Every structure is written in C-alpha cells, then in structure tokens.
Amino acid sequence: MLNALIVVWRESLEAMLVIGILLAWISRQPEPVPLRRGVWLGVLAGLGLAVALGFATFATFAAQSQLQGEALEAFQVGMVLFAAALIVQMVIWMRRHGRRMKQQLEEQAGKASGAIGIGVVTALAVAREGAETVVFLYGLGLEAGGTALLGLAGAAAAGFALAAASGWIIARGARFLSYRVLFRTSEILLLFIAASLLAAGIDRMIGMDWLLPLLDPVWDVSALLDDRQGAGRIMADFLGYRARPSGTLLIAYAAFWALALGGLACLGRDSGGRASGGNAPAGGKN
Amino acid sequence: MRVLNCLLFIAGLIGGAGVVSAAGLTTFPVVIKGGQIIPARLEVPAGIKIKLTIRNEGPGPCEFENLDLRVEKVLAPGASSFVVIHPLKPGSYRFFDEFHPSTSEMLLIAK
Numbered sequence: 001m002l003n004a005l006i007v008v009w010r011e012s013l014e015a016m017l018v019i020g021i022l023l024a025w026i027s028r029q030p031e032p033v034p035l036r037r038g039v040w041l042g043v044l045a046g047l048g049l050a051v052a053l054g055f056a057t058f059a060t061f062a063a064q065s066q067l068q069g070e071a072l073e074a075f076q077v078g079m080v081l082f083a084a085a086l087i088v089q090m091v092i093w094m095r096r097h098g099r100r101m102k103q104q105l106e107e108q109a110g111k112a113s114g115a116i117g118i119g120v121v122t123a124l125a126v127a128r129e130g131a132e133t134v135v136f137l138y139g140l141g142l143e144a145g146g147t148a149l150l151g152l153a154g155a156a157a158a159g160f161a162l163a164a165a166s167g168w169i170i171a172r173g174a175r176f177l178s179y180r181v182l183f184r185t186s187e188i189l190l191l192f193i194a195a196s197l198l199a200a201g202i203d204r205m206i207g208m209d210w211l212l213p214l215l216d217p218v219w220d221v222s223a224l225l226d227d228r229q230g231a232g233r234i235m236a237d238f239l240g241y242r243a244r245p246s247g248t249l250l251i252a253y254a255a256f257w258a259l260a261l262g263g264l265a266c267l268g269r270d271s272g273g274r275a276s277g278g279n280a281p282a283g284g285k286n
Numbered sequence: 287m288r289v290l291n292c293l294l295f296i297a298g299l300i301g302g303a304g305v306v307s308a309a310g311l312t313t314f315p316v317v318i319k320g321g322q323i324i325p326a327r328l329e330v331p332a333g334i335k336i337k338l339t340i341r342n343e344g345p346g347p348c349e350f351e352n353l354d355l356r357v358e359k360v361l362a363p364g365a366s367s368f369v370v371i372h373p374l375k376p377g378s379y380r381f382f383d384e385f386h387p388s389t390s391e392m393l394l395i396a397k
Contacts (some may be wrong), residue, residue: 003387057347058362069367132349135360136385139347142363203356209335209370216372228353244354 004152007136008159011129014238016167018125018193019043021186022118023167024174025094028182038115039122046126053127054134073208080201083124087194088260090121091187095267098183128197191260196240198256202249214247311337311370318350318361319343321386332376332396341366349384352394357381 019039026035056072093114137156141149174182205211222228222243227236235241242249312331316338317324330336342348344363351358357369374396383390 003385007385057360057365069365073367132360135347135362136349139363139385142346204358206372207357207359207369209337213372233353242356 002155004137004140004155005159005162008133008156009162010237011133011136012160012163013166014129014193015046015122015125016163017170017238018190019122020167020170020174021189022122023171024182025186026118027171027175028179029097034112034115035118038117038119042119042122043126045119046123047130049123049127050130050134053131054138057131057135058138070208073204077201077204077208077210079124079128080197080204083121083128084194084197084201084256086117086121086124087190087197088256088263090117091190091194091260092263092267093117094183095187095264187264192239194260195253195256196236196238198252199240199242199249202246202252206246206248211248213249214251216246217244218247218250220244311335313337313339313368316340316350316381316392317343318348318383318390320345321348321383321389323350323381323383323390323392326391327393327395329395329397330371330374333373335373336371337368338371339366339368347385348390350381351384352379352381354379358384 022039023036026032026039029035053076097114133156137152140152174185177185202211206213220243222232225232225235225241225243227233227241227243232241232243236243240253245253312334314328314330314336316328318340319342340350340359340361342361342363342365347360347362349358349360350369355371357371359367359369361367371394374394376396379394379396381392381394
C-alpha cells in the first residue's frame with residue numbers, strides 16, 4: 001500500500017510542479033481567467049491522454065507484437081521531446097507576454113493562443129507520468145482484487161493528494177516572491193524540467209539503439225552527487241542531472257541550452273527598444 | 287516557432303545519424319514473474335553491445351529499471367520488449383522491478 005502511495009506521489013509530482021508554477025505565474029497576470037481555464041482544460045485533456053496511453057500499453061500485450069511495442073516507444077519519445085520543445089517555446093512566450101502586456105491585452109488572438117499553449121504543456125505534463133500511474137494502478141488492481149482494492153484506491157488517492165498539496169504549496173508560496181524573482185524562478189525551473197524531458201527522451205532512444213551514446217560516460221561524479229538516490233535522484237528526475245552523462249546527452253544539452261538561452265537573449269535584445277517597462281509590469285504586485 | 291523548429295531539426299539530425307540496426311546482437315532473455323526477475327544473476331561479456339529481451343509473465347505490470355544505465359521499461363502483464371545495452375565496463379549492475387522493489391533484483395555481471 002505504501003508502495004502505491006509513493007509511486008503515485010512521485011509520478012504526479014512533476015505534473016503538479018508544472019501546474020503550480022504556471023498557476024503562480026498566471027495569478028500575476030492582469031487577465032488570468034482565460035489562462036487559468038487553459039491550465040484546467042489541459043489537466044483534463046492530459047488525464048484523458050494518460051488513460052488512453054495506459055490502455056495502449058496494456059493493449060499491446062494482447063497482440064504480443066514487438067512492432068507495436070516499438071511504435072509505443074517511438075510515441076513516448078516523440079511526446080517527451082515535443083513537450084520539451086513546447087516548454088521552451090512557452091518560456092519565450094511568457095517572457096514576451098510579460099514585456100508587452102499592454103499590447104497583448106488588446107490582442108484577443110494572442111491571448112487565446114497563449115491559453116492554448118499553456119493548456120497543451122499542462123496536458124503533456126499530466127499525460128506523461130499519468131500514463132505510467134494508470135498502468136501501475138490498473139495492474140495492482142488486477143493483482144489485488146476484492147477488499148484490498150479499497151486500500152489500494154485509498155493509498156493512490158493519498159499519494160495524489162500529497163502531490164496536489166505540493167503543487168498548491170508551490171503556487172501559494174510563490175505569492176510571497178517579488179514578481180521578478182517569481183518570473184526568473186519559473187523560467188529557470190521550466191527550462192530545467194524541459195532539459196530533464198530531453199534527457200529522458202535521449203536515454204530512451206539510446207536504449208532502443210536509435211542513438212549511439214558516443215563516449216559513455218564522459219565523466220563520473222557519482223562519488224560527489226549520486227543520481228541513484230537521495231537529492232541526486234530528485235535532481236535527475238526533475239532537472240535532468242546525470243552523474244555519468246553520455247557524450248550524446250552532453251551534445252543534446254549543449255544544443256538545448258544554447259537554443260533556449262540564445263532565444264531568450266535574442267528576445268531581450270529586440271524587444272528592449274520597444275518595451276518601456278522592462279520586466280515588472282504595471283499590474284504586478286511587488 | 288523558430289526555436290521549436292530548430293530543436294526538432296537537431297533531434298532529427300542526431301536521430302538520423304545514430305540509427306543502427308538492433309538485429310544480430312548477442313541477446314539475453316530476462317523474464318519477470320510474480321514480482322521476481324529471472325535470472326537473478328546474469329553474466330554478460332563486457333565491452334560489446336548486447337540486447338536484453340524482457341518478458342513480463344505477470345500477474346501484474348512491472349517497471350524494469352536500472353539507475354546506472356538509465357533503463358526504464360514499463361511492461362503490462364504478457365508484454366515483452368527489449369533494451370540495447372551499449373558496451374559495458376566490467377562490473378555489476380543492479381536491475382529491479384520498481385513496482386515490486388522489495389522482492390525483485392537481478393545482478394548483471396559484465397566480464
């Protein structure tokens with residue numbers, strides 16, 4: 001039972017973290033309602049996708065075909081890479097939105113696409129870990145049966161509630177941060193979450209032999225901070241930390257950070273002349 | 287959108303350059319049954335690329351995992367999959383079923 005609680009908590013935490021950050025950011029925007037609706041619709045869509053993916057995982061056993069297994073694998077790789085790219089795109093959008101809030105307000109279209117973007121990112125965050133939770137719980141349910149099922153459902157609900165509470169604490173706690181600190185922290189955290197998604201995709205592709213690891217590992221700092229347990233493991237899951245990174249992963253990281261930070265720097269340069277107020281918008285509570 | 291395209295392009299480039307056939311590799315079968323991984327100890331040659339085929343004979347789902355090699359496979363009961371292990375340094379690598387962490391363990395010994 002404790003196992004069920006821990007698995008559900010860990011699997012939901014990443015999605016809750018993303019939701020918490022987004023809600024904290026949204027609450028500082030002058031017109032939060034459509035964006036907030038985007039998040040909740042994203043949660044619903046993500047849950048639907050998670051259930052569908054979970055059942056697709058189960059359906060493949062009936063056919064026993066390795067081809068279907070590979071297709072599912074490819075889909076999961078595609079999903080994490082797409083989610084990583086979308087998060088980068090969203091961070092850039094968030095910065096631009098913060099800069100040009102006043103023009104944006106009058107732009108109905110800009111607002112709608114922002115809400116959709118936020119919804120899609122939320123949906124992918126929920127679906128990714130949610131699918132695994134569906135497989136785990138459904139399977140445990142098959143194993144348990146009868147009265148044990150009730151305890152299992154209770155443990156799963158408790159794990160989920162714990163994760164939701166974690167997300168809520170993040171969203172609430174963020175109220176005490178200044179707009180600038182909140183904004184920078186959200187940006188950095190979201191980019192690290194994107195990096196961890198990229199790392200998960202790369203590792204999966206190496207395991208399928210679609211990618212060569214090149215030099216593996218390039219270095220080994222597991223004596224300093226082990227990524228298999230404790231703080232190192234949490235950093236591995238949420239920030240993409242690797243104690244023994246492969247050459248391919250390092251190349252991907254270099255490309256990722258160059259693109260993400262380069263994109264943000266470009267944006268800072270070309271909107272610097274136009275925007276008047278810098279990062280702190282008129283409506284932000286400092 | 288430009289950033290998105292760039293990311294996708296680079297991902298495609300890396301993917302395209304690295305595609306190698308997984309066929310013809312030395313293959314070792316692993317079976318997961320009743321929360322246990324069979325065999326509990328598997329000796330493999332070090333320094334060459336190998337392939338593990340994983341079959342979950344149930345009754346529940348499993349998550350075949352190794353934290354050193356970053357292997358993570360979720361398998362429904364009855365499902366099978368594989369993972370390619372790139373050339374290993376001699377040593378022992380611990381695999382477990384994350385859904386049954388207390389009962390399952392397989393030591394992969396690379397020699």
